[in-house]
Amino acid sequence: MRGLVLLSVATSVLGQTPGDTFYPPTLNDTSYISNSSIGTYGGIYEAPTEGPTGGSPYGTYDYCSMPHPRSEEYELPEALINGSTKGKLVYLEYLQRHQRRTPYNILPGGENQAYHCDDVRPYLYAGPSSTSGIQPITMYAQTYQDPTNPFTPNVNGTCQYPQITIGGVQDGYQHGKDLWGVYGKKLGLIPENPNSRVWFRSSESALTQASAGAVLRGLWPDYKGALPLHQMASSVDTVNEGYSCPAVSSTLSNLQSTTQWKEHLAVTEELRSKLGAMLGATESSWQNTFDHFSDNFQGRLCNGYDLPCSLSNSSACVTMQMAEEAFRAGDWEWNYYWRTNPDVVKYIQVVEGLFIGEIISRLQAVLDGESSLDYSHVFVHDGDIGPILGALGIETLRWPAMASNIAFEVWETKDEKDGNSFYARVLYSGHPIRSIHGLLDWFPLSGLIDIMRPYVPEDIISLCG
Numbered sequence: 001m002r003g004l005v006l007l008s009v010a011t012s013v014l015g016q017t018p019g020d021t022f023y024p025p026t027l028n029d030t031s032y033i034s035n036s037s038i039g040t041y042g043g044i045y046e047a048p049t050e051g052p053t054g055g056s057p058y059g060t061y062d063y064c065s066m067p068h069p070r071s072e073e074y075e076l077p078e079a080l081i082n083g084s085t086k087g088k089l090v091y092l093e094y095l096q097r098h099q100r101r102t103p104y105n106i107l108p109g110g111e112n113q114a115y116h117c118d119d120v121r122p123y124l125y126a127g128p129s130s131t132s133g134i135q136p137i138t139m140y141a142q143t144y145q146d147p148t149n150p151f152t153p154n155v156n157g158t159c160q161y162p163q164i165t166i167g168g169v170q171d172g173y174q175h176g177k178d179l180w181g182v183y184g185k186k187l188g189l190i191p192e193n194p195n196s197r198v199w200f201r202s203s204e205s206a207l208t209q210a211s212a213g214a215v216l217r218g219l220w221p222d223y224k225g226a227l228p229l230h231q232m233a234s235s236v237d238t239v240n241e242g243y244s245c246p247a248v249s250s251t252l253s254n255l256q257s258t259t260q261w262k263e264h265l266a267v268t269e270e271l272r273s274k275l276g277a278m279l280g281a282t283e284s285s286w287q288n289t290f291d292h293f294s295d296n297f298q299g300r301l302c303n304g305y306d307l308p309c310s311l312s313n314s315s316a317c318v319t320m321q322m323a324e325e326a327f328r329a330g331d332w333e334w335n336y337y338w339r340t341n342p343d344v345v346k347y348i349q350v351v352e353g354l355f356i357g358e359i360i361s362r363l364q365a366v367l368d369g370e371s372s373l374d375y376s377h378v379f380v381h382d383g384d385i386g387p388i389l390g391a392l393g394i395e396t397l398r399w400p401a402m403a404s405n406i407a408f409e410v411w412e413t414k415d416e417k418d419g420n421s422f423y424a425r426v427l428y429s430g431h432p433i434r435s436i437h438g439l440l441d442w443f444p445l446s447g448l449i450d451i452m453r454p455y456v457p458e459d460i461i462s463l464c465g
Contacts, residue, residue, distance in 0.1 A: 016041075016042045018042075018057050018058070018059035018060040018061075018067075019059060019431055019434075020042070021041060021042035021043055021060050021061040022061050022396075022398060022428070022429070022434075023395050023396050023434055024038070024041045024331070024396055024398070025396070026038075027331060027332060027335050027396040027397075027398070028335065028339075028340055028396065030260075030263050030264045030267045030332065032328055032331070032332055033264060033267050033268060033325065033328045033329045033332050034267050034325075035328075036321060036324070036325065038328065039324055040324055040327060040328075041061075041328070041331075041398075042060060042061065043060070043061040043062070043063060043327070043398070044060060044061070044062040044063065044064065045063045045064065045297075045298065045301050045302070045323070045327060046064065046301045046302065047064035047065065047100070047167060047301070047302045047303065047304070048167070048304045049165070049166065049167055049303055049304035050166060050167055050170065050304075051065070051100075051166070051167035051168070051169075051170035051171045051174070052065065052167070052170045052171045052173070052174035052175075053065040053100075053167065053171055054174075055067065058070070058072070058073060059073060059429075059430060059431065061398060061401070061429075062401065063298055063302065063327075063399070063401040063402060064100050064167075064298075064301070064302035064401070064402055065099065065100060065171045065175075065302075065401075065402055065403050066097075066400075066401045066402060066403045066404045066405065066429045067429045067430045068096075068175055068178060068179070068403065068405050068429060068430050069178065069179060069182045069183070069405075069407055069427060069430045070178040070181065070182065070430060071178070071181035071182050071185070071186055073430060074182045074186065074430070077411065077423075077425055077441060077442045078441065078442065079423070079442050080411075085413045085414075085415055086413065086414055086415070087411045087412055087413035087414065087423070088187075088188075088411065088412060089183070089187045089188075089189050089409060089410070089411055090189075090366065090374070090410055090411065090412045090422075091189075091362075091363075091366045091371060091373070091374060091375070091408075091409075091410035092183055092189055092190075092374070092375045092376070092407060092408070092409055092410075093359060093362060093363065093376050093378075093407075093408035093410075094179070094375070094376065094377045094378070094405065094406070094407050094408075095359075095377075095378050095380060095384070095385065095388065095405065095406045095408075096175075096211075096215075096377075096378075096379060096380070096385075096403055096404065096405040096406075097379075097380060097381055097382050097384075097385050097400055097401070097402060097403055097404040097405070098164065098168070098205070098207040098208045098210070098211040098379060098380075098381065098402070098403070099164060099167075099168035099169070099171045099172045099175070099210075099211045099214065099215075099402055099403050100164075100165060100167055100168040100171060100302045100303065100402040100403070101162045101163060101164050101165055101168055101207055101299065101402070102115055102117070102159045102160070102161050102162050102163050102165060102299050102303065103161060103162060103295050103296045103298070103299030103300070104161060104162045104295050104299075105161075105286075105291075105292040105293075105295045105296050106155055106161055106296070107279050107280060107281055107296060107308060108279075108280050108281055108283060108286070109154065109279060109280025109281070109311050110154020110155060110280075110311055111154065111155045111308065112308055112309045112310075112311055112314070113300070113305055113306065113308070114155070114156035114157035115155065115157040115158070115159040115161075115303075115305070116157050116158055116159065117143065117157070117158050117159035117160070117163060117165065117166075118158050119166040120163075120164065120165060120166040120168075120169055121140035121141075122140055122141045122160075122163060122164070122206060122210065123138065123139065123140045123141075124139055124140060124141050125137065125138060125139045141160070142158070143157075143158045143159060143160055144158065145157075154311070162207060162299075163206070163207070163210075164206075164207055164210040164211065164214075165303050167302075167303060167304075168210075168211070168214075168402070169210070169214045170214075171214075171402075171403060172210075172211050172213075172214025172215045172217075172218065172403075173214045173215070173217055173218040174218060175214075175215050175218060175403060176214065176215040176216060176217060176218020176219040177218040177219075177221075178218075179215070179218070179219060180218065180219045180220075183375070184219070189374055189375060190219065190374075190375055191374075192220075193220060193223060194220065194223065194225075194227055196372075197372065197373050197374040197375065198373070198374065198375045198376075198377075199230065199373050199375070199376045199377075200212060200216070200227060200228065200229050200230060200376075200377050200378075200379075201229065201230040201231065201376075201377075201378045201379070202229050202230075202231055202378070202379040202380070203231065203237060203239050203240040203242070203379070203380055203381060203384075204231055204232075204234040204237060204240070204242070205240065205381070207381075208379035208380060208381070209229060209379070211379050211403075212229050212377075212379045215377075215379075216377075229379075238352075238354040238355040238358065239352075239355050239378075239380045239381070239384045240380065240381050240383065240384060241351060241383065243354075244464075245350050245351075245460070245463075245464035245465075246464060246465050247346075247350045247463055247464045247465050248347075248350050248351055248464075250465075251343055251346055251347050251350060252347070254343060255336075255337070255341040255342070255343055255347065256288075258341070258342065260336065260340070260341075261336070264329065264332055264333070264336070265288075268290070268325070268329050271322060271325050271326065271329075272287050272293075274322070275293055275318065275322065275326070278310045278316050278317075278318070279308060279310065279318070280310075280311070281293070289333055290326050290329040290330045290333060291330070291333070293326045294326050294327055294329075294330035294399070296308065297318065297323045297326060297327070298327075301323070302402065307319070307320070307322075307323055327399075330399050331397075331398045331399055334386055334397055334398065334399045334400070335396055335397045335398070337386065337387075337390075338386045338387050338389065338390030338397055339390050339394065339396065339397050344390060345454065345455065346463075347387075348387040348390050348391050348455045349455055349456070349457040349460075349463060350457070350460070350463060350464060351383070351387050352384060352387035352388060352391070352455070353455055353456050353457045353460060354456075354457075354460060355384065355388075356387075356388060356391055356452055356455050356456055357456040359388075359408070359452070360449055360452055360453060360456065362376060363408065363410065363424075363445060363448065363449055364449060366410050366422065366445070367422050367445050367446060367449070382399065382400045382401075382404065385400035385404045385405075385406065386399075386400050387455075388406060389406070389428065389433070391451070391452050391455040392406075392426060392433055392435055392437075392440065392451060392452065393435040393436040393437050393451065394428065394433055394434065394435055394436075395434045395435060395436060404428075404429060405427075405428070405429055405430075406426065406427070406428055406433075407426070407427040407430075408424065408426055408448070409424065409425050409426070409427065410422055410423070410424055410445055411423045411424070411425075420444040420445075420446070422444070422445040422446075423442055423443065423444060423445060424440075424442075424443060424444070424445045424447070424448040425440055425441045425442050425443075426440040426448065437451055
């Protein structure tokens, strides 16, 4: 309820539509961080333990569970609505971040609240590919603390860090149901049962794998078989920074040495100092960016927990105003990484360029009439969604939140207007992306490929050094 009150106040003050909450006009400036009147810029950062969540009004930036294509709000491209052309959806490339989870970053001094995950089971087992082989017992991980372990952290509870929570599982199931409502029932692209023209991939992370299971069950609630979830070997994975590339860290070091970066550190110095002293988080990993503080606060609020308090002084607690400033600083950092830093093209190339090339190859196959797929769904991380949105030229980029999603739709028309028969549009969290190239709502597929191609490195081995 507290999050909904914050949202309603911010919306009334700022006069935003839900879509506006994705595009703060002052995000390129550090004044966005220091301006407390902005609050969360209409964003939602709270959810109960149990899901599924659905921010109000739907379509608002919701860190706990981002909106996605849903039949109630989904609209056909304007060219099809006004009758200027006729066409059908022939391909969907869908990317999404995993669902909500516990934090990665536990406070160095320990947490004042226990995290409980007994209501969700991370399954762990392997079996032969043949159904006639020996079938394993279905097993799941159960986290516990042993009092004889001297390394037991100051975190009571039954969670791993990170791990998908029960709310994340429920969000994923609803996500899949909603995708079926749009791309299966409404548009007829996703088949009633999986076939050879659908393809799924994830990173090596248990987070993305668990999300895939929940989302795909929402798509096909009655399907009885198993499905392959493709993954690359972790050492050469083209998502989640899997392959070794020294240029990633050197480029990051350079962009964190600029005047802009130092200015944002100066603006947030007081907050970082307060949080560090209160929570015992004075190490450079907590003080050099807002990644850790934001992640810790988000993981709490998005799963029904309170903001943290000092272990030595229970009355010294992080306030919502502190958390909001941390979230604004996190937004600024993500926008800087993938939109405004002076070496952004190279940074996207070394981090995500190979995967962007894979997306282009699938889109090119459709354009050439050689595609063997109708629907590809890839489960990745915020660190993958961010650079792809940067490559698409999104106007401003807030932190790609839980279950952030990008839908590349390819439509085939019959009139071949201007010599083009394949048109694209790109949805971010259910709505066409507002881009420096214009609204990515209806334009030749070749144009989409042209936008993304500069971010694919010609020689990644040489570029990585």
